Amino acid sequence: MTVQNLLDELGYTYPHLVVSVDGNLVRHDAYSETPVPDGADVRAIHLMAGG
Amino acid sequence: MTSHQLLVLAEFSYDVRQPERGYAGQTLYVNVGETRIAAKSVDETMKRTFIGGRGFDLWLLWQGVQDTTRWSDPENEIVISSGPCGGTTQYPGSGKSIAATISPLTDIVIDSNAGGHFGPYLKFAGWDAIEIQGNASGDVIIFVNGPAGKVQLLAAPEDCPPDTHQLGAWVNERFAETEEDRQLMAFLSTGRGAEHTYMGCLNFSLYDRKRKDLRYKQAGRGGIGTVFRHKRVKAVVVRTCSFGGDANQPADLERIIETGAAMHREVARWDAVQNRMRHRGTAYLVQIMDDYDLLPVKNFQYGSHPDTARINGEVWEKTYTQNLPDGCWYGCTVACAHAVDDYRVRTGPYAGSCVIVDGPEYETVAGVGSNCGIFDPTVILEINFYCDTYGIDTISFGTTMAFVMECYEAGMLTAEQTGGLQLNFGNAEGALEVLHQMARGEGFGRLVGKGIQRMKDYFATHFGADRAFLDEIGMEAKGLEYSEYVTKESLAQQGGYGLTNKGPQHDEAWLIFMDQVNNQLPTFADKAEALHYFPMWRTWFGLCGFCKLPWNDVVDPKNAESDDPTKIPHHVENYVRIFSGVTGREVTADDLIRMSERVYNFQRVFNLRLGKGLRAHDAIPYRSAGPVTPAEYQSRQARYDQQIVEWLDLDPTEMSLEQKLTAHRCHRMAQYEQLIDAVYARRGWTSKGVPTPETLRSLGIDYPDVLAVVERHL
Amino acid sequence: MKVLAFNPDLCDGARGCEIACAETWFHVAAPHKSSIRIQALEDGFGAEFCIQCGACVPVCPVNALVQVKNGVVHLRKQSCVGCMACVGFCPYEVMHYDTDQAIAFKCVACGQCVQACPTGALAIIEADDVSTDLWNGREWRHLQENI
Ligand code: SF4
Numbered sequence A: 001m002t003v004q005n006l007l008d009e010l011g012y013t014y015p016h017l018v019v020s021v022d023g024n025l026v027r028h029d030a031y032s033e034t035p036v037p038d039g040a041d042v043r044a045i046h047l048m049a050g051g
Numbered sequence B: 001m002t003s004h005q006l007l008v009l010a011e012f013s014y015d016v017r018q019p020e021r022g023y024a025g026q027t028l029y030v031n032v033g034e035t036r037i038a039a040k041s042v043d044e045t046m047k048r049t050f051i052g053g054r055g056f057d058l059w060l061l062w063q064g065v066q067d068t069t070r071w072s073d074p075e076n077e078i079v080i081s082s083g084p085c086g087g088t089t090q091y092p093g094s095g096k097s098i099a100a101t102i103s104p105l106t107d108i109v110i111d112s113n114a115g116g117h118f119g120p121y122l123k124f125a126g127w128d129a130i131e132i133q134g135n136a137s138g139d140v141i142i143f144v145n146g147p148a149g150k151v152q153l154l155a156a157p158e159d160c161p162p163d164t165h166q167l168g169a170w171v172n173e174r175f176a177e178t179e180e181d182r183q184l185m186a187f188l189s190t191g192r193g194a195e196h197t198y199m200g201c202l203n204f205s206l207y208d209r210k211r212k213d214l215r216y217k218q219a220g221r222g223g224i225g226t227v228f229r230h231k232r233v234k235a236v237v238v239r240t241c242s243f244g245g246d247a248n249q250p251a252d253l254e255r256i257i258e259t260g261a262a263m264h265r266e267v268a269r270w271d272a273v274q275n276r277m278r279h280r281g282t283a284y285l286v287q288i289m290d291d292y293d294l295l296p297v298k299n300f301q302y303g304s305h306p307d308t309a310r311i312n313g314e315v316w317e318k319t320y321t322q323n324l325p326d327g328c329w330y331g332c333t334v335a336c337a338h339a340v341d342d343y344r345v346r347t348g349p350y351a352g353s354c355v356i357v358d359g360p361e362y363e364t365v366a367g368v369g370s371n372c373g374i375f376d377p378t379v380i381l382e383i384n385f386y387c388d389t390y391g392i393d394t395i396s397f398g399t400t401m402a403f404v405m406e407c408y409e410a411g412m413l414t415a416e417q418t419g420g421l422q423l424n425f426g427n428a429e430g431a432l433e434v435l436h437q438m439a440r441g442e443g444f445g446r447l448v449g450k451g452i453q454r455m456k457d458y459f460a461t462h463f464g465a466d467r468a469f470l471d472e473i474g475m476e477a478k479g480l481e482y483s484e485y486v487t488k489e490s491l492a493q494q495g496g497y498g499l500t501n502k503g504p505q506h507d508e509a510w511l512i513f514m515d516q517v518n519n520q521l522p523t524f525a526d527k528a529e530a531l532h533y534f535p536m537w538r539t540w541f542g543l544c545g546f547c548k549l550p551w552n553d554v555v556d557p558k559n560a561e562s563d564d565p566t567k568i569p570h571h572v573e574n575y576v577r578i579f580s581g582v583t584g585r586e587v588t589a590d591d592l593i594r595m596s597e598r599v600y601n602f603q604r605v606f607n608l609r610l611g612k613g614l615r616a617h618d619a620i621p622y623r624s625a626g627p628v629t630p631a632e633y634q635s636r637q638a639r640y641d642q643q644i645v646e647w648l649d650l651d652p653t654e655m656s657l658e659q660k661l662t663a664h665r666c667h668r669m670a671q672y673e674q675l676i677d678a679v680y681a682r683r684g685w686t687s688k689g690v691p692t693p694e695t696l697r698s699l700g701i702d703y704p705d706v707l708a709v710v711e712r713h714l
Numbered sequence C: 001m002k003v004l005a006f007n008p009d010l011c012d013g014a015r016g017c018e019i020a021c022a023e024t025w026f027h028v029a030a031p032h033k034s035s036i037r038i039q040a041l042e043d044g045f046g047a048e049f050c051i052q053c054g055a056c057v058p059v060c061p062v063n064a065l066v067q068v069k070n071g072v073v074h075l076r077k078q079s080c081v082g083c084m085a086c087v088g089f090c091p092y093e094v095m096h097y098d099t100d101q102a103i104a105f106k107c108v109a110c111g112q113c114v115q116a117c118p119t120g121a122l123a124i125i126e127a128d129d130v131s132t133d134l135w136n137g138r139e140w141r142h143l144q145e146n147i
């Protein structure tokens, strides 16, 4: 599974995300190439916009 | 006929000074009732304490009104100011104006911002703010003629059209002789809807040099347009001398240009792959909000709908004219101010004409669209056009219409009472008919135009509707209709709406992602800190003439590596540089927050002075905190049941739906009260919501008349 | 269209072109006011200047940028409000700004730098497609092969 697969699964369509896998930041253009190992700590922080 | 042939009621000559370090150094006072015009000087203390924009508005208004002043009284004022950085062309979003008045909807001060050229042009014509007081006996036009150094109060002739899009053409013809005149002129106006409703907006013009036509941006909220027409003002026209990129005569132009150019590069690089503001404007949000269950559907009952794809950003990208520099002020490369050209009007007095429709923006699409169960983009355009030209706030209209539709479906309102209109959700023709009635001040529309708070009273007294139910589903607080986000699952954003100065508008704080999606605000203290920092940060834009959008709607991903990505520190630094660069005051990011705290607390005290501003007035309708109806509960049953287990340690399988609804209500409302305690403490207010004298002292606004107001409530 | 072209093989790095440009348009011998910029590279010199692609034209909110018949994009100083949108949106970063007058400026293929170059490394040419090949000598060679 890649970061992009995971985001799709979660329905995270928002473009301003700060994603990290086990504490390492993942660049937005590397979501599709970055694997998510089993049990990894993945965080996807949504920045505010809109409003 | 030109402007020279209009009857002059009063005239005032002045020395036009080019702004220095962002300030013209004087404000313009026009009393339309007493036909009197005067200049007031702006001193260093006023600049330091109130900065400009909303700060200047409040300070001038405070001195103009009494404790008992209501919206329609002659001493009420409309004050408009941009701010020291307003009119900067190099940084995106630096041309906003803020208008303030005592609102017919809330009876307290409303402030509302707008793009367009008026605020910067007013400053370039020599004035940091305009203050309009008095009620005229006949229609008037105020003409600020910068090149001539003259301000005139003119009688508006009979042939002056009633609605903004036609009035604009009329003003162009009378006040501008050449193409250059048109480019250097901006004006304020509204339409007949503002005369007959309490939700009148004020239209700020901009002359679009590519389209060679007028466009309008709205200071929509709180009925400022209503006050404008009540004063019998038809238009405020300003003409400025030609200007360049140094019109503010900033202290350090180089710093501003460098910062601006770098920001333009950031926009050029990232917007296309992020929100596509340059293509979709704020309408990009429609789909995002739906995806996250936050788009108001059918009066905020639900957060998404299968038909959203018919009105989402992709659709608007195809509908708006593309490839134009659609900034609402020069140099805004975020350029969200899109428009639909050659729209053929289908209903009402302008049926058949071909017009430009400004927007629709997110709030309009969500308000008059999904929230009313309407998913037809052409209907949204039609309503948007009429709201703007009639001078009716699209947000209040959308939220009010949604309320009416739910009342109708719930049987609180019958076709007999609506004059035969079957106002079910999704009835686009019905909604349009109500809008036309509102503009004419006739029929059921006359009542709708008074807003939700007045309608609740009326429905309960005259139609025997269930008051408690109306209070729960009527999405207003302090008398102002909610803007368009579903807050049920974000306690912090319930505060972001409820704990505002002017009423539930999201421009103070938008914390839903931080709170609900990211879970970054787990404790009350965290939420309170966010409900301090973000309202202060966002208030600051309105002191200086900035737009909030370029702060966080396009962001270089390097931001992810910063200490606090939610604040976007590298953009905060940009603002520090621009403010220092314009005014010559070397400030820090903390100083900016300090500036806002002063103005924010002053506004809270202003509310107290006008008889509100207490804890009771920070209450919110339960619809914004949790599910009101069984259908609403069932739409998110799994989530709500789960919460009963987690939050209350109860077993939902052993509870009736009624019991579950009550359990949620008790818990959620108690949470909101706890949130209030935490936020008040963080803001330095008593548990009643009153800024303490120590707070006011530490901010340097402990003036005797300010202290006297709070002392009454301690 | 009419456009400036550079041949790195002939450049000696004396940067007389920059001075000539700044003197022509700003009356100062200041390289940061030149529309052509010469850089020292590992194996010689490179030049960067406007290739008249026209991408800036629709970005300008006041119609100060106009592409005239011969393809050259002109910047009308009197109209410019100094917003620097064009600076940020120039794909090649060759739109420059002047912080004294708060205006943008660019190469208009006037040819003053061509006159000033003692080694003949610059020329005003006619080109159908424009690209950064105008900077690296490829377009120059291409032209010579076709003659
Ligand atoms: S981002 Fe949009 S609203 Fe803000 S200044 Fe730019 S064009 Fe105007």
Ligand code: SF4
Residues within 6 Å of the ligand: C059, C060, C061, C062, C063, C064, C065, C075, C079, C080, C081, C082, C083, C084, C085, C086, C087, C103, C104
């Ligand atoms: S800097 Fe001047 S030429 Fe460039 S986009 Fe702005 S106004 Fe137009």
